Amino acid sequence: MSNVSSKPGRWIDLANPTRFLNLAESVLPWLGAMTLITLAIGFWMSMAAPDDYQQGVTVKIMFIHVPFAWLSMMCYTVMSIAALGTLVWRHPLADVAAKAAAPIGAVFTALALITGSLWGKPMWGTWWVWDARLTSVFVLFLMYLGVIALTRAMDDPAKSAKVTAILTLVGFVNIPIIKFSVNWWNTLHQPASVIRMGGSTIDPSLLRPLLVMAIGFTLLFFTLHIMAMRNEIWRRRVTAMRRIAARSAERKDT
Numbered sequence: 001m002s003n004v005s006s007k008p009g010r011w012i013d014l015a016n017p018t019r020f021l022n023l024a025e026s027v028l029p030w031l032g033a034m035t036l037i038t039l040a041i042g043f044w045m046s047m048a049a050p051d052d053y054q055q056g057v058t059v060k061i062m063f064i065h066v067p068f069a070w071l072s073m074m075c076y077t078v079m080s081i082a083a084l085g086t087l088v089w090r091h092p093l094a095d096v097a098a099k100a101a102a103p104i105g106a107v108f109t110a111l112a113l114i115t116g117s118l119w120g121k122p123m124w125g126t127w128w129v130w131d132a133r134l135t136s137v138f139v140l141f142l143m144y145l146g147v148i149a150l151t152r153a154m155d156d157p158a159k160s161a162k163v164t165a166i167l168t169l170v171g172f173v174n175i176p177i178i179k180f181s182v183n184w185w186n187t188l189h190q191p192a193s194v195i196r197m198g199g200s201t202i203d204p205s206l207l208r209p210l211l212v213m214a215i216g217f218t219l220l221f222f223t224l225h226i227m228a229m230r231n232e233i234w235r236r237r238v239t240a241m242r243r244i245a246a247r248s249a250e251r252k253d254t
Contacts, residue, residue, distance in 0.1 A: 017233045020093060024230045031223045038216035045209035052206070061119040063210055067217040068112035072140060073175050075105030075221060079147070080172040083165035093229070095161035096236075098168060099151050100228035104221060106144035113137060132181035136174055143171040157236070 042063070052059035079101045085094030116134070117127045128134065147164055154160035181187065202210065 017092060017096075017237075021230060021233060024226050028223065028226060031219065031226070035216060035219040035223050038212065038219055042209060042213035042216045045212055049206055049209050055123060058119060058122050059206065061115055062206070063213045064217075065112060065115035065119055066210060067214045068108050068115060069137070070214060071217055071221050072105060072109035072112050072137065073178060074218070075101050075108060076140060076143070076168075076172065076175060078225075079105065079168050080175075083168040086161050086165040087169075093233075095157075095165070096229050096232050097225070098147075098161075098164065100232050101225055102144055102147045102151070104224050104228065106141065106148065108221070109137065109141040109144060113141065131187035132185040133178065133187050136178045136181050140171075140174055140178060143167075143174065147171075 046060055046063040049060065049063075051057050079098045082091075082094045082098035082101070085091035086098065113134075116137075120129075121127050147168055150164050150167060151160055154163065
């Protein structure tokens with residue numbers, strides 16, 4: 001009975017910032033190694049993949065553009081789950097997770113837009129069009145910037161966490177719009193070709209390296225996210241120590 005009753009406590013302990021830091025120190029070396037190995041294999045497979053019969057060598061932009069696009073949405077989904085953790089469950093690390101993920105998501109989204117433009121120019125004859133998919137991804141990038149700005153604009157951590165969580169959840173409505181925009185509206189962007197009813201329409205010689213690259217960049221996201229959370233916890237601790245020291249100095253002066 002004692003072993004069963006102690007399990008919930010172990011899960012609660014994982015929410016403790018100190019225990020998270022200890023876990024991060026043990027996990028990061030392995031996660032970083034897995035990331036490097038997977039990305040190296042993915043890049044090798046991407047370079048060895050055949051050219052497309054229509055797009056030629058430019059199809060290989062897909063191997064980085066598609067993972068960037070996927071992760072731009074996944075990162076915001078992680079932030080939205082963390083926002084629920086802040087508002088509903090008051091999880092001690094929820095706001096840390098959301099704040100740490102925002103800059104990473106902004107970079108992935110910017111890279112998705114840039115690589116998409118590089119791919120679109122030879123395929124569409126233009127760098128940019130204001131169609132539903134591209135516009136909604138650009139709105140996602142602006143949402144990331146808004147969340148980052150908001151977290152840095154408020155001095156009160158509790159108020160900042162609550163307001164940022166609300167903004168994040170409001171912005172989540174854009175994620176299904178991005179996902180289904182190519183089905184709901186007539187756009188230049190191609191419809192879903194990997195995850196779809198009836199199976200993927202991509203040839204296996206191109207699909208395999210794409211999936212490996214997607215796994216590699218996903219591992220990269222989690223590596224960077226854990227590192228950013230660790231840095232944010234230390235930053236908050238240093239800030240708290242400085243405030244305590246300042247209050248002690250004020251009391252001595254009075």
